[in-house]
Amino acid sequence: xxxxPEGLSYRDAGVDIDAGNEAVRRIKSLVASTRRPExxxxxxxxxxxxxxxSGMKSPVLVSCADGVGTKLLVAIAAGVHDTVxxxxxxxxxxxxxxxxxxxxxxxxxxxxxALQPGIVESIVAGIxxxxxxxxxxxxxxxxxxLPGMYAQGHYDLAAFAVGVVDKDARLDPKTVQPGxxxxxxxxxxxxxxxxxxxxKALLDPEYGGLAxxxxxPGTDASVADVLLTPTRVYVKALAAAxxxxxxxxxxxxxxxGLLENPPRALPEDTAVELDLSKVPPLPVFExxxxxxxxxEEMRRTFNGGVGMMLxxxxxxxxxxxxxxxxxxxxxxxxGRVVAAQGAPTVRFL
Amino acid sequence: xxxxPEGLSYRDAGVDIDAGNEAVRRIKSLVASTRRPExxxxxxxxxxxxxxxSGMKSPVLVSCADGVGTKLLVAIAAGVHDTVxxxxxxxxxxxxxxxxxxxxxxxxxxxxxALQPGIVESIVAGIxxxxxxxxxxxxxxxxxxLPGMYAQGHYDLAAFAVGVVDKDARLDPKTVQPGxxxxxxxxxxxxxxxxxxxxKALLDPEYGGLAxxxxxPGTDASVADVLLTPTRVYVKALAAAxxxxxxxxxxxxxxxGLLENPPRALPEDTAVELDLSKVPPLPVFExxxxxxxxxEEMRRTFNGGVGMMLxxxxxxxxxxxxxxxxxxxxxxxxGRVVAAQGAPTVRFL
Numbered sequence: 240x241x242x243x244p245e246g247l248s249y250r251d252a253g254v255d256i257d258a259g260n261e262a263v264r265r266i267k268s269l270v271a272s273t274r275r276p277e278x279x280x281x282x283x284x285x286x287x288x289x290x291x292x293s294g295m296k297s298p299v300l301v302s303c304a305d306g307v308g309t310k311l312l313v314a315i316a317a318g319v320h321d322t323v324x325x326x327x328x329x330x331x332x333x334x335x336x337x338x339x340x341x342x343x344x345x346x347x348x349x350x351x352x353a354l355q356p357g358i359v360e361s362i363v364a365g366i367x368x369x370x371x372x373x374x375x376x377x378x379x380x381x382x383x384x385l386p387g388m389y390a391q392g393h394y395d396l397a398a399f400a401v402g403v404v405d406k407d408a409r410l411d412p413k414t415v416q417p418g419x420x421x422x423x424x425x426x427x428x429x430x431x432x433x434x435x436x437x438x439k440a441l442l443d444p445e446y447g448g449l450a451x452x453x454x455x456p457g458t459d460a461s462v463a464d465v466l467l468t469p470t471r472v473y474v475k476a477l478a479a480a481x482x483x484x485x486x487x488x489x490x491x492x493x494x495x496g497l498l499e500n501p502p503r504a505l506p507e508d509t510a511v512e513l514d515l516s517k518v519p520p521l522p523v524f525e526x527x528x529x530x531x532x533x534x535e536e537m538r539r540t541f542n543g544g545v546g547m548m549l550x551x552x553x554x555x556x557x558x559x560x561x562x563x564x565x566x567x568x569x570x571x572x573x574g575r576v577v578a579a580q581g582a583p584t585v586r587f588l
Numbered sequence: 589x590x591x592x593p594e595g596l597s598y599r600d601a602g603v604d605i606d607a608g609n610e611a612v613r614r615i616k617s618l619v620a621s622t623r624r625p626e627x628x629x630x631x632x633x634x635x636x637x638x639x640x641x642s643g644m645k646s647p648v649l650v651s652c653a654d655g656v657g658t659k660l661l662v663a664i665a666a667g668v669h670d671t672v673x674x675x676x677x678x679x680x681x682x683x684x685x686x687x688x689x690x691x692x693x694x695x696x697x698x699x700x701x702a703l704q705p706g707i708v709e710s711i712v713a714g715i716x717x718x719x720x721x722x723x724x725x726x727x728x729x730x731x732x733x734l735p736g737m738y739a740q741g742h743y744d745l746a747a748f749a750v751g752v753v754d755k756d757a758r759l760d761p762k763t764v765q766p767g768x769x770x771x772x773x774x775x776x777x778x779x780x781x782x783x784x785x786x787x788k789a790l791l792d793p794e795y796g797g798l799a800x801x802x803x804x805p806g807t808d809a810s811v812a813d814v815l816l817t818p819t820r821v822y823v824k825a826l827a828a829a830x831x832x833x834x835x836x837x838x839x840x841x842x843x844x845g846l847l848e849n850p851p852r853a854l855p856e857d858t859a860v861e862l863d864l865s866k867v868p869p870l871p872v873f874e875x876x877x878x879x880x881x882x883x884e885e886m887r888r889t890f891n892g893g894v895g896m897m898l899x900x901x902x903x904x905x906x907x908x909x910x911x912x913x914x915x916x917x918x919x920x921x922x923g924r925v926v927a928a929q930g931a932p933t934v935r936f937l
Contacts, residue, residue, distance in 0.1 A: 246882040247795065249889050252784040279648060279755075284852040285686035285840060286652040290755070299628060300649075303635040304695040304730045304748065312736055337634035346653040348697065348746035381653045381746065386784050387661055388744060395737060397697035397730065399653065399748035406628075406639070435601040435735050446596065491634060503633040533595040540598050 253386030255354060262359040262382055269360075269367045275344070275376040287378035289344055297406040301340035305330040305493075306397045309434040310466070315392055317451050317463040320358050323396065324365020325372070326431045329470035331400035332373040333491040333547060336477050337504060339410035340402035342375035350383040351394035362396065365469075373474040375400065412506045412583075415488040415550045421501070421511050421574035422559055426546030428523045430470040432494045433540040437466070437523075440530035447530055457522035465523055473547050476566035483562045485555020490548045498539040498585055501548050505576065505583035511550070513574040514588045518544040538587065550576060602735030604703060611708040611731055618709075618716045624693070624725040636727035638693055646755040650689035654679040654842075655746045658783040659815070664741055666800050666812040669707050672745065673714020674721075675780045678819035680749035681722040682840040682896060685826050686853060688759035689751035691724035699732040700743035711745065714818075722823040724749065761855045761932075764837040764899045770850070770860050770923035771908055775895030777872045779819040781843045782889040786815070786872075789879040796879050806871035814872055822896050825915035832911045834904020841891040847934055848888060850897050854925065854932035860899070862923040863937045867893040887936065899925060 249256065279288040291298050307326045314323045332342045347366050349359060359382055370377045389395070429437055441447040441462070449455070451463040458465060473491075480486050488504035501511050521544045528537055537543065549570070551559045556572060563570040574588070598605065628637040640647050656675045663672045681691045696715050698708060708731055719726045729747075738744070778786055790796040790811070798804070800812040807814060822840075829835050837853035850860050870893045877886055886892065898919070900908045905921060912919040923937070 246880045246885060247785070247789055248881070248885050249782070249785045252788040254784045285683045286650045286689070286751075288687065288758075289649050289651075291647065291649070298640065300638050300640070300693075300750070301635045302638075302693065302695055302727055302750065304697050304728055306697060306699060306730060306732050306734075308732060309734050309737060311734075334634040338637065340635070344649075344651065346651060346748050348653050348655060348748075350655060350744055350746070378651055379653055381655060383655050383657060383746075385655075385658050385660075385744070387658060388738075388742060390739070393737065395699055395734070395744055397699070397746050399695050399697075401649070401651065401750060402635075409637075433598070435603045436596070436598045439601040440596055531595045532597070536595060536597050 254384050258354040258356055259382065259384060262354055262356040265356055265360040266363040269363055270377045273367055273370040273377040278376055289376060289378055291403060295403065295405050298403050299406050299409065301335055301338045301402045301404055302399065303331055303334045304397065304399045305334065307431050309438065310431050311396065313434065313438065313466045317467060319463065319467055320361035321365035322467045322469040324362045325369040325469035327396050327398045328366055328369025328373060329472045330431050331398050332375065333473050335400050335402045336474055337410065337489045337491050338404060339408050340404035341478065342373045342400055342402045342474060344376040344378040345370055345398055345400045346378055347380035348397040349394060350385055352386055352389035352391065354384045369472055372472040410488055412488055412504055415505050415576060417509060417576050417578040418553060419487055419550045419576040420553055420556050420572055421513060421576065422549045422551055423518055423545035423571045423573045424473060424476065424547040424549065424563060425569045425571060426542045426544055427471050428465060428468040428521055430542055430546055432542065436540055437527055440527045440532055447526065455522060456526050471546050473568065476563050476568040479562040479566045480549060480559045483555065483558040485552040486549055486559060487552065488550040492542040492545050492547060496539045496541050497543050497545060501585050502583035504550060507582065508579060509576050510579035510584045510586050511574055511576050512586045512588055515543060517571050517573040520544065603733050607703040607705055608731065608733060611703055611705040614705055614709040615712040618712055619726045622716055622719040622726040627725055638725060638727055640752060644752065644754050647752050648755050648758065650684055650687045650751045650753055651749065652680055652683045653746065653748045654683065655744065656780050658787065659780050660745065662783065662787065662815045666816060668812065668816055669710035670714035671816045671818040673711045674718040674818035676745050676747045677715055677718025677722060678821045679780050680747050681724065682822050684749050684751045685823055686759065686838045686840050687753060688757050689753035690827065691722045691749055691751045691823060693725040693727035694719055694747055694749045695727055696729035697746040698743060699734055701735055701738035701740065703733045718821055721821040759837055761837055761853055764854050764858065764925060766858060766925050766927040767902060768836055768899045768925040769902055769905050769921055770862060770925065771898045771900055772867055772894035772920045772922045773822060773825065773896040773898065773912060774918045774920060775891045775893055776820050777814060777817040777870055779891055779895055781891065785889055786876055789876045789881055796875065804871060805875050820895050822917065825912050825917040828911040828915045829898060829908045832904065832907040834901040835898055835908060836901065837899035839897045841894050841896060845888045845890050846892050846894060850934050851932035853899060856931065857928060858925050859928035859933045859935050860923055860925050861935045861937055864892060866920050866922040869893065
């Protein structure tokens with residue numbers, strides 16, 4: 240027993256309750272800016288509460304969970320903590336909307352070894368930005384101080400999003416059919432996938448050997464800026480395209496890349512033929528490929544310039560492209576669904 | 589550029605897609621055992637889908653997020669990974685039910701440096717156990733392999749639960765009134781709070797110096813078993829008590845302990861007077877206090893043997909105690925709500 244004048248305390252054990260309270264104070268007004276009309280006052284304080292949007296016939300809740308992956312290591316090394324907050328929201332809501340749902344609310348989990356209120360505030364500012372871009376309320380979350388779990392200055396982020404869709408309005412792969420056109424919605428870069436490989440190819444002295452402050456080859460931006468470009472939030476763009484009609488399916492191009500994600504929105508006995516030459520090349524992928532990553536590995540790891548793929552009736556292609564453009568995104572007609580045998584696949588032309 | 593015969597791959601960068609797929613295969617049937625009738629087939633594969641329970645007039649969604657904290661470091665050191673899965677669910681659903689809601693679904697986030705499918709399976713088995721105890725569907729989740737983010741063998745867990753309550757059935761602090769009786773529902777030990785302090789007090793050579801394989805003082809169990817005793821899941825017990833009527837409020841005794849949590853379920857201008865001598869002592873708290881942790885620090889860090897506190901009308905006390913016992917929990921009449929001035933507080937008698 241090693242008693243001190245005040246006794247052994249939680250603070251002695253590495254947990255700073257005051258830093259936690261300071262972090263909470265800083266983020267309170269930010270979070271309030273995401274409030275939706277369906278929210279109820281959080282009367283008990285143990286959980287967030289929200290009603291359903293009015294006018295739904297048979298509401299179905301849609302939910303997903305995701306993190307940002309080792310893109311965080313770039314953010315930590317660069318000391319830039321807001322863009323990964325946007326990424327965190329985007330990774331979740333871009334999955335969610337592939338069902339036809341609209342995001343309703345999101346909760347975040349921030350874990351670190353020693354809470355730094357300024358960093359937490361910066362992360363939450365990014366999360367709030369992402370929530371506002373996707374129209375969802377930041378309904379709650381957990382900020383955990385875990386001494387001994389994370390290296391100095393490291394943190395991890397996860398989030399969970401819930402959306403709602405009328406049962407009959409769900410996007411069902413069975414409605415995608417041969418002849419439908421594949422429209423790629425352009426990505427802003429790596430988004431939040433493949434960073435373990437990207438970091439090795441670009442930053443490892445044995446490969447690219449770039450430093451975060453270097454100018455990224457083929458751009459005017461720094462390596463840090465290119466690697467921390469936030470994931471596009473496609474909520475408004477997909478909503479605009481769905482409102483036009485003729486969109487049969489949507490696939491978020493996330494982990495598994497252009498090889499594994501498009502089939503998740505396709506029915507049995509189909510394939511999609513994709514012509515990647517239609518997608519304007521992005522310097523970040525060219526620089527990674529130049530380090531000896533094979534085309535196959537590129538396609539199953541990265542989005543290759545396509546953040547989301549829509550499967551659209553041929554007569555809805557122009558309307559979809561216009562809707563995307565009106566929402567600030569850029570669509571590329573890059574392939575077609577064809578009849579095939581068995582589980583859906585991608586064929587690269 | 590350091591090219592290899594096959595080129596630089598995601599596996600070279602420390603991400604093992606096969607281990608990920610193996611982990612997914614192992615947990616699939618476990619997860620299926622939590623299925624609820626409201627669930628829809630996951631037609632797109634990008635998100636989980638579930639309808640609302642039938643017969644609700646004005647459904648309100650209730651949601652919270654939480655992790656297990658540094659209890660994970662004990663689980664990792666002991667090589668026991670299932671009980672923390674139960675903890676993860678309990679920490680969320682015990683918060684959620686304080687609103688009067690019933691849990692509907694949960695999603696988990698498991699992050700680690702290098703995926704070990706057997707460990708992931710064990711964690712998920714615990715999560716599934718917790719979901720079954722609380723009647724909620726494990727609707728989805730994310731298992732992230734993040735090389736360089738976590739120390740060898742370390743992982744972090746977070747979860748997020750959604751429940752539903754009819755708007756008029758919410759537990760509102762305003763209904764708790766002077767004269768209501770405080771019933772403590774006994775905890776199984778530390779549950780999942782205060783582990784940074786508990787580990788320092790019990791395991792640090794400068795303090796208790798216990799090893800995980802030692803017999804815990806005052807018990808027949810090992811230190812590992814005492815420290816990894818899972819958090820009680822109070823869902824069925826609280827539902828049984830609510831069905832009897834007369835329960836005005838419920839407070840999960842989580843971070844902040846017996847000092848900070850009871851007021852979260854109380855209205856302005858009240859206090860609750862608690863007599864901690866009514867709660868049978870638990871060896872784990874006695875051993876921590878013996879290392880020089882002050883009574884004040886104990887009360888604001890640990891649950892002190894009370895996992896949940898109910899505020900109950902005097903004529904409902906016997907019915908509530910019977911309902912708790914019928915659900916396998918043990919309630920202790922330990923105090924009373926009194927009139928006071930300003931923000932609600934706890935007074936220890």
